[in-house]
Amino acid sequence: MSEQKKYQTIEEKQYLVRFNADTKSHLHVKDESICLTKCPDKICTIFCPAEIYKWEDIRMHVGYEGCHECGSCRIGCPHQNIKWEYPKGGHGIVFRLG
Amino acid sequence: MSEKFDAIVVGAGPAGISCAHDLAKGGAHVLLLERGEYPGSKNVMGGVLYRKMMEDIIPEFYKEAPLERPIVEQKFMMMDKESAVTFSYKGMEWGKEPYNNFTVLRAKFDQWFADKAVQQGAILINETVVLECIVENGKVVGVRTDRPNGDVYADVVVLADGVNSLLAQSLGFHKEYRPDEVALATMEILKLDKKVIEDRFNLEDNQGCTIELFGDATKGILGTGFLYTNKDTLSIGVGTLLSGLIKHKIKPYELLEYVKSHPMIRTLIQGSEPQEYLAHLIPEGGYHSMGRIVGDGVIVIGDASQLVNAIHREGSNLAMTSGRLAAETILLAKEAGDFTEKTLDHYRVRLLDGFVGQDMKKYKDSTHHFDQNPHYFDQYIPMLNRAASQMFTVDGQSKWEKQKKIWKDLGSPKEKMKMARDMYRAWKVVK
Numbered sequence: 001m002s003e004q005k006k007y008q009t010i011e012e013k014q015y016l017v018r019f020n021a022d023t024k025s026h027l028h029v030k031d032e033s034i035c036l037t038k039c040p041d042k043i044c045t046i047f048c049p050a051e052i053y054k055w056e057d058i059r060m061h062v063g064y065e066g067c068h069e070c071g072s073c074r075i076g077c078p079h080q081n082i083k084w085e086y087p088k089g090g091h092g093i094v095f096r097l098g
Numbered sequence: 099m100s101e102k103f104d105a106i107v108v109g110a111g112p113a114g115i116s117c118a119h120d121l122a123k124g125g126a127h128v129l130l131l132e133r134g135e136y137p138g139s140k141n142v143m144g145g146v147l148y149r150k151m152m153e154d155i156i157p158e159f160y161k162e163a164p165l166e167r168p169i170v171e172q173k174f175m176m177m178d179k180e181s182a183v184t185f186s187y188k189g190m191e192w193g194k195e196p197y198n199n200f201t202v203l204r205a206k207f208d209q210w211f212a213d214k215a216v217q218q219g220a221i222l223i224n225e226t227v228v229l230e231c232i233v234e235n236g237k238v239v240g241v242r243t244d245r246p247n248g249d250v251y252a253d254v255v256v257l258a259d260g261v262n263s264l265l266a267q268s269l270g271f272h273k274e275y276r277p278d279e280v281a282l283a284t285m286e287i288l289k290l291d292k293k294v295i296e297d298r299f300n301l302e303d304n305q306g307c308t309i310e311l312f313g314d315a316t317k318g319i320l321g322t323g324f325l326y327t328n329k330d331t332l333s334i335g336v337g338t339l340l341s342g343l344i345k346h347k348i349k350p351y352e353l354l355e356y357v358k359s360h361p362m363i364r365t366l367i368q369g370s371e372p373q374e375y376l377a378h379l380i381p382e383g384g385y386h387s388m389g390r391i392v393g394d395g396v397i398v399i400g401d402a403s404q405l406v407n408a409i410h411r412e413g414s415n416l417a418m419t420s421g422r423l424a425a426e427t428i429l430l431a432k433e434a435g436d437f438t439e440k441t442l443d444h445y446r447v448r449l450l451d452g453f454v455g456q457d458m459k460k461y462k463d464s465t466h467h468f469d470q471n472p473h474y475f476d477q478y479i480p481m482l483n484r485a486a487s488q489m490f491t492v493d494g495q496s497k498w499e500k501q502k503k504i505w506k507d508l509g510s511p512k513e514k515m516k517m518a519r520d521m522y523r524a525w526k527v528v529k
Binding site: 007008010013014017020051068071072074093096 | 141145227358374
């Protein structure tokens with residue numbers, strides 16, 4: 001038995017999940033300038049359980065391919081600035097166990 | 099798809115499958131739509147399935163369903179950083195028929211359950227997203243799917259599309275939820291040898307245990323952690339109100355790692371291998387957050403109607419009961435040939451009169467109360483731990499001296515009064 005590692009990273013966690021990503025995103029930042037000018041905390045980059053929101057200097061990168069489709073970003077965005085849809089039928093996350 | 103159905107059920111989770119199963123069994127022509135590759139592929143829960151409500155749909159399901167373990171022990175750990183006060187009940191009556199509850203893995207279980215609905219005659223179509231309800235003259239008459247020529251019509255549409263019920267929202271049945279009305283749960287399935295699980299959790303073959311974690315498991319934020327035993331895996335997770343994660347700027351997966359590395363937990367999961375990581379929202383706004391659940395030609399069930407009892411970690415059972423009552427109502431409406439809100443309202447009345455509505459009402463203020471008063475979790479639970487440590491540490495001080503110290507630890511007379519008031523208020527919101 002290997003010794004339990006102290007902390008597992010989000011990348012390691014995401015690696016355990018099966019995704020059947022669509023070619024286009026089901027998540028859209030409605031107004032990019034809001035993230036840049038009105039949202040110092042960019043809290044979506046913190047609470048998203050798959051860390052799909054990443055701030056890249058001047059814009060929000062949305063790695064929709066790893067989305068768990070939980071809905072937190074739609075509800076938690078302080079500016080209601082995320083357009084959230086379900087991925088096309090049969091696409092997106094595929095849970096095998098839980 | 100030009101054929102018309104008696105009912106279209108959107109979403110193959112516990113609520114939708116229960117409804118489709120009973121509708122088909124009652125002779126209705128029913129279509130069950132699922133957006134995932136298979137039922138269960140989008141569905142997440144900690145893992146406890148309640149026997150009674152499931153048996154109301156399929157008697158003696160436990161003789162054939164893919165279950166993990168019947169639960170014989172339920173533990174509650176009140177955790178501080180390096181300690182825990184634990185309450186538990188273990189009873190052998192739960193280990194035999196008719197059982198109390200079981201752990202399940204949803205991807206397996208939901209497929210089996212959906213298959214039972216199909217055997218009754220329900221038509222299951224996977225990989226299909228419902229984009230909107232088709233509304234004519236204020237009445238829901240069908241759904242628009244993301245398939246080519248994807249309009250399908252029915253006398254009644256049942257929305258069982260889960261916590262993110264964009265459909266109920268677009269009908270104006272409820273507003274967008276606030277971050278303090280939903281809990282974000284993350285969990286992992288950990289592989290561990292069956293024998294090791296049984297030794298470590300003091301279980302025999304085909305016995306399981308659930309542990310609910312309070313206090314330091316969520317770093318004092320309103321929420322709970324859990325650790326459940328499956329056959330040869332463990333389910334470990336933690337859920338907190340989304341508003342709590344936002345307020346404290348905590349990453350949910352780091353909180354999960356914190357729970358996994360907690361000294362009270364790490365020894366239980368040691369040597370296990372993570373198999374899958376899952377995240378999901380739980381509707382925890384309770385009775386006050388429930389929107390409309392009935393309209394002309396439409397019924398809302400399960401998580402889509404906020405049916406969760408957060409205090410008792412119940413949800414799938416409420417979902418199943420809502421699905422069953424919706425089916426019963428639709429069959430009556432079919433007989434009467436009337437699918438107006440007036441007739442379908444029978445569902446709402448039956449639901450609210452029964453245990454679902456009673457429990458929703460009983461705990462209607464609890465989430466809000468504990469959210470507004472974080473000291474239950476970040477002060478009183480540590481206090482309880484210190485009191486236990488003081489009382490049970492044998493160090494030459496008399497028990498009277500120890501009691502005095504515990505009493506002093508409770509704070510000034512004013513703080514003691516506040517605590518007494520808090521205990522009374524906590525009792526009031528759950529009584």
